[in-house]
Amino acid sequence: xxxxxxxxxxxxxxxxxxxxxxxxxxxxxxxxxxxxxxxxxxxxxxxxxxxxxxxxxxxxxxxxxxxxxxxxxxxxxxxxxxxxxxxxxxxxxxxxxxxxxxxxxxxxxxxxxxxxxxxxxxxxxxxxxxxxxxxxxxxxxxxxxxxxxxxxxxxxxxxxxxxxxxxxxxxxxxxxxxxxxxxxxxxxxxxxxxxxxxxxxxxxxxxxxxxxxxxxxxxxxxxxxxxxxxxxxxxxxxxxxxxxxxxxxxxxxxxxxxxxxxxxxxxxxxxxxxxxxxxxxxxxxxxxxxxx
Amino acid sequence: xxxxxxxxxxxxxxxxxxxxxxxxxxxxxxxxxxxxxxxxxxxxxxxxxxxxxxxxxxxxxxxxxxxxxxxxxxxxxxxxxxxxxxxxxxxxxxxxxxxxxxxxxxxxxxxxxxxxxxxxxxxxxxxxxxxxxxxxxxxxxxxxxxxxxxxxxxxxxxxxxxxxxxxxxxxxxxxxxxxxxxxxxxxxxxxxxxxxxxxxxxxxxxxxxxxxxxxxxxxxxxxxxxxxxxxxxxxxxxxxxxxxxxxxxxxxxxxxxxxxxxxxxxxxxxxxxxxxxxxxxxxxxxxxxxxxxxxxxxxxxxxxxxxxxxxxxxx
Numbered sequence: 001x002x003x004x005x006x007x008x009x010x011x012x013x014x015x016x017x018x019x020x021x022x023x024x025x026x027x028x029x030x031x032x033x034x035x036x037x038x039x040x041x042x043x044x045x046x047x048x049x050x051x052x053x054x055x056x057x058x059x060x061x062x063x064x065x066x067x068x069x070x071x072x073x074x075x076x077x078x079x080x081x082x083x084x085x086x087x088x089x090x091x092x093x094x095x096x097x098x099x100x101x102x103x104x105x106x107x108x109x110x111x112x113x114x115x116x117x118x119x120x121x122x123x124x125x126x127x128x129x130x131x132x133x134x135x136x137x138x139x140x141x142x143x144x145x146x147x148x149x150x151x152x153x154x155x156x157x158x159x160x161x162x163x164x165x166x167x168x169x170x171x172x173x174x175x176x177x178x179x180x181x182x183x184x185x186x187x188x189x190x191x192x193x194x195x196x197x198x199x200x201x202x203x204x205x206x207x208x209x210x211x212x213x214x215x216x217x218x219x220x221x222x223x224x225x226x227x228x229x230x231x232x233x234x235x236x237x238x239x240x241x242x243x244x245x246x247x248x249x250x251x252x253x254x255x256x257x258x259x260x261x262x263x264x265x266x267x268x269x270x271x272x273x274x275x276x277x278x279x280x281x282x283x284x285x286x287x288x289x290x291x292x
Numbered sequence: 293x294x295x296x297x298x299x300x301x302x303x304x305x306x307x308x309x310x311x312x313x314x315x316x317x318x319x320x321x322x323x324x325x326x327x328x329x330x331x332x333x334x335x336x337x338x339x340x341x342x343x344x345x346x347x348x349x350x351x352x353x354x355x356x357x358x359x360x361x362x363x364x365x366x367x368x369x370x371x372x373x374x375x376x377x378x379x380x381x382x383x384x385x386x387x388x389x390x391x392x393x394x395x396x397x398x399x400x401x402x403x404x405x406x407x408x409x410x411x412x413x414x415x416x417x418x419x420x421x422x423x424x425x426x427x428x429x430x431x432x433x434x435x436x437x438x439x440x441x442x443x444x445x446x447x448x449x450x451x452x453x454x455x456x457x458x459x460x461x462x463x464x465x466x467x468x469x470x471x472x473x474x475x476x477x478x479x480x481x482x483x484x485x486x487x488x489x490x491x492x493x494x495x496x497x498x499x500x501x502x503x504x505x506x507x508x509x510x511x512x513x514x515x516x517x518x519x520x521x522x523x524x525x526x527x528x529x530x531x532x533x534x535x536x537x538x539x540x541x542x543x544x545x546x547x548x549x550x551x552x553x554x555x556x557x558x559x560x561x562x563x564x565x566x567x568x569x570x571x572x573x574x575x576x577x578x579x580x581x582x583x584x585x586x587x588x589x590x591x592x593x594x595x596x597x598x599x600x601x602x603x604x605x606x607x
Contacts, residue, residue, distance in 0.1 A: 037380055088562045096380060097326050101518055102561040104511045109554025116547035225391075225507070232384060266395040272388035277373055280381045 004137050009254050015144045017250025018151030022206035023227035024242040025158060026199030032175035032237035033195050036099040037228065040081055042221030043110030044200055048074035048207025049216045050114060056126055063128055070204035078200025079193060081106055107221060114218040122217040147209050154202055155243055162239060167194055175237065229272045235285020245283055300428050302540045307431035308492040310532040313516045314442050314525070315485025320514060321522040322446060323478040324458030326383040328510045329390020333363045333483045335397060335505035337490025342422050342500060347404060347411040352425040352495065360488040367483025371476045390510050398502040418501035426496035434492065438485060442525055445481070454478055455523065515557050521567025526574040531567070
C-alpha cells in the first residue's frame with residue numbers, strides 16, 4: 001500500500017474513465033440537442049463491440065481496419081435508429097418521455113436481436129496486445145495505453161469539430177436554442193444527423209475497447225448505464241462535463257473497487273442519487289430550467 | 293397440450309404484474325411522472341414479506357400489508373427528495389434509486405436468529421424455499437380489490453387533481469390544487485401496490501434473487517402502462533395481459549419474442565402514442581354501452597355532458 005499502488009490504480013481509473021467518456025459524450029450530445037436520454041446508445045455500443053469481434057475473428061482483418069469498421073458500423077446504426085425511431089416522433093413534436101420509451105424499446109430490440117441471431121454467450125476478443133511497458137516502477141499494459149490514446153485523440157477531434165467547424169457552430173447554436181437556430185437558417189435535421197453519427201462512431205470505438213479489455217456479450221448495456229451516470233454527473237448536455245465526469249467517475253470507481261469490489265456498482269448509483277439531490281445540473285451543466 | 297398448471301402460473305404472474313402496473317398507472321398514466329425504478333419497490337416488498345413470513349412467522353396477508361406499507365414509506369421518502377426535480381431528472385433519479393435498492397440487496401448478508409428460527413439472506417444468492425402462499429384464487433381476490441380501489445380513487449377528488457397535474461401542472465396550481473400533495477399521494481399509492489405485488493411474487497416463485505429486479509423489469513412495467521394507454525385502468529389491464537401473458541404463450545418462438553416486444557414498443561410509439569385504449573375506459577366504449585343498455589331496461593340516464601378522464605372537451 002504505497003504510492004506506486006495508488007498510481008497504478010489511478011492509471012486504471014483513467015483507462016476506465018476514458019472509455020466512459022467515449023460513451024457518455026454520445027448521451028450528452030444527443031441530450032444537448034434533443035433533450036432526452038438516449039437509452040438506445042447502450043445497444044449501439046454493444047453492436048460496435050460485436051462488429052469488432054467478428055472483424056477480428058471471422059474476417060481476420062488487421063486491428064486498425066477492425067477498429068474503423070466498429071466506428072462505421074455503430075455510426076450507421078445510430079443514424080438508422082434516429083431515422084426510423086426518433087424522426088417520426090420529432091416530426092410530431094412528441095414529448096421527450098415518448099422518446100425515452102422508444103429508446104428503451106430500441107435497446108430491448110437490439111439486445112434481443114443479437115441474442116436471437118448470434119447467441120447470448122459471452123465471448124473473448126483474441127489477445128492483441130499482451131506486452132506491457134514500464135514507466136519507472138509503473139507497469140502499463142499496451143492495451144491500457146491504447147485505450148488512453150484512443151480516448152484522448154477521438155475526444156480531442158470531437159472538440160475540434162464542435163469548436164472550430166461550421167457544423168460545430170450549428171450544433172452549439174442548436175443546443176442553445178433549436179428553434180432560434182432553425183430560424184437562422186440552420187438545417188436542424190442535418191445537425192441531428194451529425195450528432196447521432198459522431199456519437200455512434202465514438203460508441204463503436206468504445207465498444208471495441210470494452211470488448212478488448214473485458215468481454216463481448218449482449219448485455220453490455222449495463223456498463224453503458226454507468227457512462228450515462230457519468231454524463232449526468234458531469235452535467236447532461238455539456239461535452240466538457242461529460243468528459244470530466246467520466247474521468248472522475250472512472251477513477252473513483254476504481255478506488256472504491258480497490259477497497260471493496262462488490263460495492264463499485266452501488267457506489268456509482270449512490271453517486272447518481274446524491275448528484276441529483278444536491279445539484280441536478282451536474283458539474284458543468286446548464287441550470288435546469290422550469291419548462292412549465 | 294398445455295397443462296392447467298402452466299396456464300395457472302401465467303395467470304398468477306399476470307395478476308401480480310397487473311397490480312404493479314395499476315400502481316404505476318396511478319403514477320405515470322394519471323399523474324404523468326415516469327418511473328424507471330419501480331422494480332426497486334417490488335424488491336423491497338418481496339424481501340420484507342419474506343422476512344415477515346419466514347422470519348417472524350406472520351400470516352401471509354399480514355406480511356403483504358407490512359410489505360406494502362414498507363414500500364410506501366420508501367416511496368414517500370423518495371418522493372420527498374425527488375419530486376422537486378424537473379422533467380427527465382425525476383425519471384433518472386428513480387432509475388438510480390431502483391438500481392441502488394437492488395444492489396443493496398445484492399450485497400446484503402443476513403443471518404438472523406429470531407425465536408429459534410434461522411433466517412438466512414445470502415446476497416446475490418438470495419433466499420430459497422419460501423412457502424408458496426400465492427394461489428390463483430388469492431391473487432384474483434387481491435387484484436379485484438385493488439382494481440376497485442383504483443377506480444374509486446381515480447373518480448375521487450384526489451384522482452381528478454392528479455389528472456390536472458398531468459395535463460398542466462402550472463394551471464393545476466393556479467386552480468388551487470396542492471400539486472406536491474397530489475404527486476406525493478400518487479407516489480405513495482404506486483409504491484404500496486408495488487410492495488404488495490412484490491410479496492405476492494416472492495410467495496409465488498418460492499425463491500428470491502436480486503437479479504429478478506433489474507432495471508429492464510421497471511422499463512417493462514412502464515411500457516405496459518404506455519402500451520395500454522395512459523390514464524386508463526382498462527388500458528393497464530389490456531397492456532398487462534397482452535405484454536405479460538402473450539409472450540409467455542409465445543415461448544415457442546424462443547428468443548425472438550423479446551425482439552418483437554421491442555419492435556412493438558417502437559411501433560406503438562410511432563403509430564398510436566396514446567396507447568391501445570387512448571385514455572378511455574371500457575365503460576366509455578360504444579359496444580360496452582350497447583351491451584349494458586340491453587341489460588338496463590329503459591331506465592334512461594340523463595345524457596352526461598361531463599367528459600371522462602382523457603376525453604377531449606367538446607368544443
